[in-house]
Amino acid sequence: MRRHLILSAIWAVAVAIFALLMSLTPIAERLENQYALGLLYGLRPQVERAPGAAVVAIDRKTLEWLRDDSDTEGKGPLLSCLPPGVKEKLAEVRGPGSIPRSVHGCALAELKRLGFKAAIFDILFMVPGAKDDDEEFARALKSNLATGILVGFERSMVRDGVSEVLVERELEPIDLFRTSAATTGAFLLPRPGGPVYGYWPRVAGFPETKSLPEEALFLIGSPLYAALSTSIASPALRYFWLYGPPGTIETISLRDLLRRDVDPSIPALAPSSIAFIGASDPSSTNYPDSFPTFIRGGSDADLSGVELAATAFLNLLHGDTVRRLPLLETTLLILAFAAAVGFLARFNPTYAILSAIPIGLLYVAFAAWLFARAHLFMPVATPVFILLPAAFVAAIFMRYRLARSLIMRLAPAPVARRRLGLMTEERSKAVSDEATVIFFDLIGSTKIAEKLAPLDFSVLLNSYHDTITKVVEAHGGFINAYSGDGVMAAFTRIDAGADHALRACRSSIRVVREMRRFNAANAGKSIPPLHLRVGINSGTVAEGEIGAANRFNFSVVGDVVNLASRLEQLGKVLFAGENDIILLGHRTRQLAGDNGLKFADCGLQEIRGRDKAEQVHRLLVADA
Known part of the structure; x- marks a missing residue:
């Protein structure tokens, strides 16, 4: 018990120091001015109009x-x-x-x-x-x-x-x-x-x-x-x-x-x-x-x-100007709050989890009362936006080791739900399934990266990945892998249903249209336009944990995956200089049917690295 108290006290001091250093950063100041102040205004009752x-x-x-x-x-x-x-x-x-x-x-x-x-x-x-x-x-x-x-x-x-x-x-x-x-x-x-x-x-x-x-x-x-x-x-x-x-x-x-x-x-x-x-x-x-x-x-x-x-x-x-709490009082308040929260999170995680929200609500209510009555702007972001969530997460981390070990494993959403439902750390076996696989590739990404600063390029890539991910998941698929500007998505029969090929085609069209909307919204700005090459193929795949025995790596593998990747690359050959090319294999064309989609026959094509030629089709995308 004594050791537990000492460790909790050390944890409290560490959290207090972290909170103090955090409160001095531009991030904390931005949170205070942009979000905490907005919260206080949102909670403030209506005030009388000042004359003059x-x-x-x-x-x-x-x-x-x-x-x-x-x-x-x-x-x-x-x-x-x-x-x-x-x-x-x-x-x-x-x-x-x-x-x-x-x-x-x-x-x-x-x-x-x-x-x-x-x-x-x-x-x-x-x-x-x-x-x-x-x-x-x-x-x-x-x-x-x-x-x-x-x-x-x-x-x-x-x-x-x-x-x-x-x-x-x-x-x-x-x-x-x-x-x-x-x-x-x-x-x-x-x-x-x-x-x-x-x-x-x-x-x-x-x-x-x-x-x-x-x-x-x-x-x-x-x-x-x-x-x-x-x-x-x-x-x-x-x-x-x-x-x-x-x-x-x-x-x-x-x-x-x-x-x-x-x-x-x-x-x-x-x-x-x-x-x-x-x-x-x-x-x-x-x-x-x-x-x-x-x-x-x-x-x-x-x-x-x-x-x-x-x-x-x-x-x-x-005399209505808003006043910030003086620096000394701000420092003492943050140190005391952080030490108390840190000690509780380490000493009794269960109590910390149960009390985090009530403590945050009481603190915000007191800060809002002072703001409305005395025009005093107390620190809110560091105690409420940073410390309490951090303490809450830390308490969960300490209390539920098994949950942490599962949450830390990266996996597509449907796979993660199935994996967590097993409630075991044993390695699951790969299974055979019918699926449609998509490879997205950003055309001219090397030139785009050359024109933009690294941070600006990373922001652009994140927006690009977010768009693809949201569209794919909205259609019942999941992202299997990101690789630079390349994205691999899969629509399995288990998760997407029997119409997985149709869903994959529709999601590809939606992604292209979203990119066109993005380009139109940013026309005339310094952001380069984004265009895609897409390869789609359907068939039998193996899905599951594939990799070293001591590492988790969910993947979808098989000839279907390889052919989808080759089809994406084939778009560069067949339609050089064109943008937004979606090529798909014959099996995908059969499974998708017409269903409002428009296709163009590209004929029988030799696929690099494969012995058999493939009947290739182009999925046409009209403006929405």
Whole structure:
């Protein structure tokens, strides 16, 4: 018992050290920001909309309205505001960036009329436009509201002869607008490859560039501005406290603003609010300048950049910014949690298995409560996503040695189920069975590997293998072997049934069509198109554990397998330069029948390495 306690304590220390090191890795940080934070938002109850900001949305209906010359009455206020030379350009509007700038000046005048005191443009004005158009907008910037405009950043790779350097360049507004506006600021969002969860209030290398949400505080004369300007000197990420899906913050369509058709409640909130102007459409998906977040709209729309800027401003105004647990407290919490879980998993695996889920649920519930009540972001990924599953698996591993020894043996799914059902480690004998065997080969894989980085090629191969595996298994077959870009699949009578040949043919067609869909979806990208050669043959095979006595290796062998492989290779000879070739032996053709399939007779062919010639057929694949 004492030895057991000592070993459990040592295991607890080891798990705690592992957890601490794991929590410091980029993987753990990504899990926290991309998944744990998403879980906390998913568990958070609905929150009240914070007052103090309104979004003026350049949405689809605004773009359509500006182009439409039939609504002369509704456009009256706008047309009377615009310079004469700009009115004709409205018909050329195609996107948010093509709107004449004097239209934005008219929007400022309308906001002033409603009672707004300040406005922020989440729009880059770094390229000069028509002179009269720019001058009119500059006059509006000076004469209407206190206005802030966006400073952008561009990243580019610069070569110095022997190396490459990532250079970040500031994209300032043109001088006419910069000197006319009350302030400028940046709003830099990370691109994590998933939901956006925060922004950088400062940009490394640009100490004089201020944050646009902070400058909004300056425009409204908030005393918070001075404190923030002196307390933030580093480019540490600031988390959003999201108030809800797109449209949660009071939103005014630019069309309705220019038509003077806004909601009657707007004049009442205008004096205490700042307007954020930018591309936004809460009812549309894939709209320009939209970002995935943890909260999406009913139409699956993402939050727009201007809504995120308004959110960041409201977070500062109301003190709603999400806070991470300090480093010391985070470290102590992870060490204590890991030590307790590790000790329990080693000392009493059964209790660990039974308590893992309740412990995880209680921890997540407490973290979600703190997040909702105090905006405190506790570590969740390392304790719940990593430690508890690891402890659960470790407990099963320690408690069930026989299950582990069976699970560790790689085998096709139907074979594994039969093997586990035997509940014995004795070697099973090979049996004779009727089967159809398929060999898939990726055409031009050597050239593809030459063009792609090794990691990118491995990702492509994994996607290719996943596609084939899912299709084959969905049709009742299993994957017998992977060999680089080659895949061997089998449809046995035992597992697939008497129509194994028909299933094999249909699965081959489906795989080819899936690859064509993949190619179409990635057309124009750096991913090369994928095309196949396929060989199919049917007959009697031996299936079972074939290999050394002390190793498990399930396989399907026989002349049928060899001929299927030769048929795949024959496609290169008979149809050189063609893609997506499926050749099958005569027995497969007989067993498959017509059944909606289309074949072409390739005649009697000599097969390399075999004495007998084979009647070969080509299975034709039409686009789905």
